[in-house]
Amino acid sequence: METPANSSQGAEEKAQSSLDFIRQAVASDLQSGKCSGVVTRFPPEPNGYLHIGHAKSICLNFGIAKEFGGRCHLRFDDTNPSKEEQEYVDSIQEDVRWLGWDWGPHLYYASNYFQQLYDWALYLIRAGKAYVCDLNADEMRAYRGTLREPGRESPYRNRSIAENLRLFERMKAGEFPDGSRTLRAKIDMAHANLNMRDPVLYRILHAPHHRTGDKWCIYPMYDFAHGQSDAIEGITHSICTLEFEDHRPLYEWFIENLPVPHKPRQYEFARLNITYTVLSKRKLLDLVQGGCVSGWDDPRMPTLAGLRRRGYTPEAIRAFCDKIGVAKSNSTVDVAFLEECLRDDLNKRALRRMAVLQPLKVVLENYPDGRGETFELPNNPEDPAAGTRAVPFTKSLFIEREDFQEDPPKKFFRLAPGREVRLRGAYLVTCTGVIKNDGGEVIELRCKVDHATRGGSAPDGRSPKATLHWVSASHAVDATVRLYDRLFAKPNPDEYPEGADYKANLNPRSLVVLEGCKLEPGLKEAKPGDRFQFERQGYFCCDPDSGEGRLVFNRTATLKDAWAKIQARTGGGKIVKGEG
RNA sequence: UGGGGAGUCGCCAAGCGGUAAGGCAGCGGCCUUUGGAGCCGCCAUCCGGAGGUUCGAAUCCUCCCUCCCCAGCCA
Numbered sequence: 001m002e003t004p005a006n007s008s009q010g011a012e013e014k015a016q017s018s019l020d021f022i023r024q025a026v027a028s029d030l031q032s033g034k035c036s037g038v039v040t041r042f043p044p045e046p047n048g049y050l051h052i053g054h055a056k057s058i059c060l061n062f063g064i065a066k067e068f069g070g071r072c073h074l075r076f077d078d079t080n081p082s083k084e085e086q087e088y089v090d091s092i093q094e095d096v097r098w099l100g101w102d103w104g105p106h107l108y109y110a111s112n113y114f115q116q117l118y119d120w121a122l123y124l125i126r127a128g129k130a131y132v133c134d135l136n137a138d139e140m141r142a143y144r145g146t147l148r149e150p151g152r153e154s155p156y157r158n159r160s161i162a163e164n165l166r167l168f169e170r171m172k173a174g175e176f177p178d179g180s181r182t183l184r185a186k187i188d189m190a191h192a193n194l195n196m197r198d199p200v201l202y203r204i205l206h207a208p209h210h211r212t213g214d215k216w217c218i219y220p221m222y223d224f225a226h227g228q229s230d231a232i233e234g235i236t237h238s239i240c241t242l243e244f245e246d247h248r249p250l251y252e253w254f255i256e257n258l259p260v261p262h263k264p265r266q267y268e269f270a271r272l273n274i275t276y277t278v279l280s281k282r283k284l285l286d287l288v289q290g291g292c293v294s295g296w297d298d299p300r301m302p303t304l305a306g307l308r309r310r311g312y313t314p315e316a317i318r319a320f321c322d323k324i325g326v327a328k329s330n331s332t333v334d335v336a337f338l339e340e341c342l343r344d345d346l347n348k349r350a351l352r353r354m355a356v357l358q359p360l361k362v363v364l365e366n367y368p369d370g371r372g373e374t375f376e377l378p379n380n381p382e383d384p385a386a387g388t389r390a391v392p393f394t395k396s397l398f399i400e401r402e403d404f405q406e407d408p409p410k411k412f413f414r415l416a417p418g419r420e421v422r423l424r425g426a427y428l429v430t431c432t433g434v435i436k437n438d439g440g441e442v443i444e445l446r447c448k449v450d451h452a453t454r455g456g457s458a459p460d461g462r463s464p465k466a467t468l469h470w471v472s473a474s475h476a477v478d479a480t481v482r483l484y485d486r487l488f489a490k491p492n493p494d495e496y497p498e499g500a501d502y503k504a505n506l507n508p509r510s511l512v513v514l515e516g517c518k519l520e521p522g523l524k525e526a527k528p529g530d531r532f533q534f535e536r537q538g539y540f541c542c543d544p545d546s547g548e549g550r551l552v553f554n555r556t557a558t559l560k561d562a563w564a565k566i567q568a569r570t571g572g573g574k575i576v577k578g579e580g
Numbered sequence: 581u582g583g584g585g586a587g588u589c590g591c592c593a594a595g596c597g598g599u600a601a602g603g604c605a606g607c608g609g610c611c612u613u614u615g616g617a618g619c620c621g622c623c624a625u626c627c628g629g630a631g632g633u634u635c636g637a638a639u640c641c642u643c644c645c646u647c648c649c650c651a652g653c654c655a
Binding site for chain 2: 018020043044045047077079080082083133135136137140141144145146147148149150151178179181182184191192193194195197200202203204205219221222223226242243244245246247248249268270275281323324325326327328329330331332333334336337340341343347348352354381382411413414422423424425426455456457463464465466467468469533535536537538559560561562563564565566
C-alpha cells in the first residue's frame with residue numbers, strides 16, 4: 001500500500017487505544033531507528049480462495065503498512081505447482097482489492113525468485129552446508145527420528161561438494177524422477193526442533209508451473225523460499241501465523257548463512273477461528289468439491305467471495321478484523337461478533353424497503369375498491385439525507401404470515417382478531433375477520449382501516465404496540481429469497497461423533513429458499529450486489545442470479561429479534577428464520 | 581517423559597510492579613411509526629494453581645496444571 005501522505009494518522013488513532021504486540025514492535029523498531037520504514041507482505045499460496053481468516057492477515061499487513069507510512073506487497077507463495085492454479089491467483093487479487101487494499105506496483109511471486117534461490121542453493125552447497133540426498137520419502141522419515149529421539153545422518157550427507165554440485169545440476173536438468181532425490185541443508189540431525197534436522201530445500205517435481213511453465217522441474221520448499229523472498233523484497237516485518245513459530249530458527253538460519261541483501265524479522269500471531277464454520281483451505285476445498293455448497297462463492301462459505309455474495313461489506317469485514325485484535329493465544333471468535341459488525345455498518349447505510357417473505361392476504365373492507373394512494377416513506381430513518389421513496393397502498397395487501405396469530409400467546413403483540421396494529425407509514429388497522437380454507441388454514445384476513453390515522457398516527461394519540469410491514473397486492477413484485485443460516489449446526493464443527501467427520505455437523509437448514517415473496521415495487525430495479533434492509537426482517541443483497549424479470553435476494557443477516565428471543569426462551573421457536 | 585507457544589468475565593482483548601480498559605453476548609430500564617436502531621445501568625475484590633520477593637504482584641521468581649503446534653520431498 002503506497003500511502004506517502006497522511007500516513008501517521010492511523011497509527012495515532014491506534015495509539016490512543018493500544019497497539020497489539022506486532023504494532024508495538026513496528027513502532028519500536030521505527031523509533032529506535034532499527035528500521036527506517038516498514039515493509040510488510042501478504043503471502044498467499046494460490047491453492048484456494050481467500051477466507052475471513054486471511055482477511056485478518058491482510059488487514060494486519062496492509063493495515064500496518066498504511067498506519068506507519070510503509071508499503072505492503074502482495075506476494076504469491078507459488079512454490080508447489082501441483083496445487084496451484086491461475087484461477088486462484090486471479091481470485092486472490094480480486095478479493096484483496098475488494099477488501100479495500102492496494103499493493104500498488106508491488107505484486108510479486110516467489111517464482112520470480114527461482115533463479116536467485118537456485119543460485120543460493122549452489123552457494124550453500126559450495127559452503128558445505130547443503131547436500132543432495134538419495135533417500136526416498138519413507139527412508140527420510142525413518143532417518144528423521146521422532147519427537148524425543150534424535151535422527152540419524154543420511155548416508156549421503158558427506159558427499160563431496162563437487163559431487164553435490166554435479167548431482168544438483170542433474171536434478172535441475174531433469175535427469176531424475178520425482179521423489180528420487182532432494183537437496184537438503186546440512187544442519188543438525190539431533191536438533192530438538194525437527195525443522196532443523198537437515199530440512200529439504202529442493203524436491204524434484206516434473207509439473208508445469210502456472211507462471212514458469214516447464215522451465216523448472218525442481219522447486220524450492222516453503223522454508224527455503226519464504227525468508228529469502230522476504231529478504232529480496234526488503235520486508236522488515238514478516239508476519240505469519242503461530243504454526244510457523246518453530247520454523248523461525250530455520251528462517252533465521254537461511255538469512256544468516258546466505259548473502260541476502262536484507263535481514264527481515266519474523267513475527268507470529270494466532271490465526272482466526274470462528275464459531276459455526278471451518279477456516280481451513282483443505283476443508284473448504286472439500287466442501288466445494290463434495291458439492292456441499294454451490295462453489296467457493298456460495299453465500300454460506302466463509303470465503304471473501306462467499307461473504308461478498310452473501311452481502312457482507314468490505315467495511316464490515318475490516319471493522320471486524322480491527323476489533324478482534326491480534327495476539328498469540330488460540331481463539332475462536334463468536335460468529336455473532338462478525339454479524340454485529342455487518343449490522344453496525346449496514347444499519348447506517350442500507351436503504352429500507354418492505355418485503356413480505358411469507359405472504360398472507362389482507363383485504364381492507366372499508367377501503368374503497370378502486371382507490372389507491374401513495375405514501376412517502378423514509379429510505380433510512382438513520383439518515384434523513386437518504387431521502388424518501390413512494391410506496392403504493394391499496395385495498396388488498398400482503399402482510400407477513402407470522403405477523404398474525406388467531407390465538408396469540410402472551411407477549412405476542414402483532415395482529416390478532418379484534419386487535420389493532422399499525423401498517424408502517426400507512427394506517428392503523430384492526431382485524432375484523434379471518435378466512436380459512438377447508439384445511440382450517442388461515443388464507444385471508446379482513447381488516448378495517450381507521451381513516452383518521454393516515455400516515456400511521458392517531459389523532460387521539462393511541463399507538464399500537466406493533467408496526468407491520470406490508471405490500472400492496474396489485475403492485476407487489478415477486479422474488480425468490482434465500483434465507484441463509486450458519487453452515488454448521490455446531491459451534492465447533494470439528495466435534496463430531498466417532499466414525500464421522502466434520503461434515504456430519506453441516507446445518508441442514510443453512511439454506512431455505514422462499515419463492516413468491518412479495519416485494520414493494522421499487523425493488524424491481526434492484527441490481528446484483530445492491531443491499532437493502534427489509535424492514536423487520538434483516539439485511540438482504542440482490543444476487544447475481546437475478547435478471548430477465550427474475551429477482552433473487554440473499555439474506556445477509558437477520559435483524560436482532562426480541563420476539564424470537566422471547567420465543568426461544570419460552571421453548572417456542574421459529575420455523576424459517578432459524579437464526580441459531 | 582523432545583522442542584516451540586499460550587493461559588485475564590460465556591467469547592475476543594487491554595494491562596508491561598502502584599492496586600482489573602473496551603467490544604460482543606447476557607440481564608434490567610428508557611425511548612421508538614422497524615419487538616430494529618439509539619440511550620442509560622448491571623455484568624472479574626479478581627487475573628490456570630500453589631508458594632515466594634516486595635510497602636505494594638495479573639504484572640518479578642520458583643514449582644505445578646491445562647490447552648495448542650511440530651516427526652510433508654504441503655504452505
